[in-house]
Structure formats: C-alpha cells, structure tokens
C-alpha cells in the first residue's frame with residue numbers, strides 16, 4: 689500500500705508537469721473571458737458531478753467570498769447545491785436536466801458557464817452547455833481524456849481546458865489547480881496589488 693500511495697503522488701506530480709506545458713494558454717484565455725464577463729456586470733455559473741460538483745462549489749466559494757487578496761465579493765453560482773431544485777427536476781423530468789433547467793432560468797447573455805467533467809460524457813453537463821449556448825452565454829470547459837462529446841459543442845468563443853490524462857482522479861487534481869489559477873488571474877487583473 690505504501691508503494692501505491694507513493695505512485696499516486698508520482699502520477700499526480702507528473703500529470704501536473706504535463707499540464708504545466710499544455711494548459712497555461714487556455715487557462716489564461718479562460719481567465720480573460722471571466723474578467724471581461726465580471727467587468728460587464730455578468731456572472732459565472734458552474735456545474736459538474738461528484739468530485740466535479742465539489743469543484744464547481746469550490747470555484748463559486750472563492751469568487752463569492754475571496755481567494756488570496758482582499759476584494760469585494762464576485763458573482764458566481766454553483767448549480768449543484770439546491771437539493772430541492774435538483775431532486776424536483778430529476779424526479780419530474782430527468783437527471784440530465786438538473787443543470788440545464790437552472791441555466792434556462794438564471795443564465796443571461798454574457799454570463800459564463802464553467803462546465804466540469806473529466807470524461808466530457810456527463811449528460812447533464814452536455815445539456816447544461818447546450819442550454820448556456822441557447823442563452824448566448826460562453827463556456828469554459830474543464831475536461832480530460834479525449835474531451836468527449838462536450839469538446840465538440842464548443843466554438844472559438846469558448847475555451848476548453850483539457851487535462852492530458854486518462855485517470856479521473858489525476859484529472860480532478862489538475863482541475864482544482866486550474867481553478868486556483870483562474871481565481872488568481874481574476875484577482876490580480878481586477879485588483880492589482882502593490883506586492884505580487
């Protein structure tokens with residue numbers, strides 16, 4: 689078991705090294721999109737399943753509260769937290785619609801959807817992207833593996849941050865790092881500090 693634990697650390701570190709080569713441009717583009725969105729008075733909605741639901745909430749908490757610098761609250765909503773809404777939609781319609789119906793209600797032109805899926809195959813995240821595009825929103829997609837059907841829904845206006853790995857756990861570990869990079873870029877752009 690000790691060897692397995694050490695292997696997990698080694699694989700996680702290697703995936704982050706690979707990602708440090710592959711992802712900075714797409715993370716920077718996503719951060720710039722988010723900055724423009726927030727400057728225009730728009731908001732960021734976030735969704736995902738399982739560990740990625742936690743990531744969606746982690747992101748919205750950093751924006752609504754703060755990341756590393758003192759600054760005003762920024763508008764973000766995780767679509768994963770309202771169990772009454774989620775159970776009603778899943779019960780009356782389908783699990784695939786738990787995010788899309790919230791987006792059709794809350795999403796406005798200029799808002800961003802942070803869509804998180806390690807496989808790119810989650811039906812409810814795919815429907816969320818379709819709903820967001822129908823509301824004239826743009827998409828920041830955190831994916832992995834081959835990007836799945838999610839990748840095919842995106843246009844030049846959107847950005848995919850695809851972790852170069854086939855392991856769900858390793859992809860999630862890089863997704864969290866990418867989320868912290870996005871928060872750091874947003875803070876440093878909107879609220880420049882004397883000492884960086």
Ligand SMILES: O=C(CO)[C@@H](O)[C@H](O)[C@H](O)[C@H](O)COP(=O)(O)O
Nearest residue numbers: 737738739740805806807810856857
């Ligand atoms: O955290 C983990 C696995 O590490 C799980 O909860 C995982 O997020 C769930 O199986 C998700 O349903 C996987 O969905 P996705 O990443 O393929 O969209």
Ligand SMILES: [Zn+2]
Nearest residue numbers: 739856857860
């Ligand atoms: Zn996990």
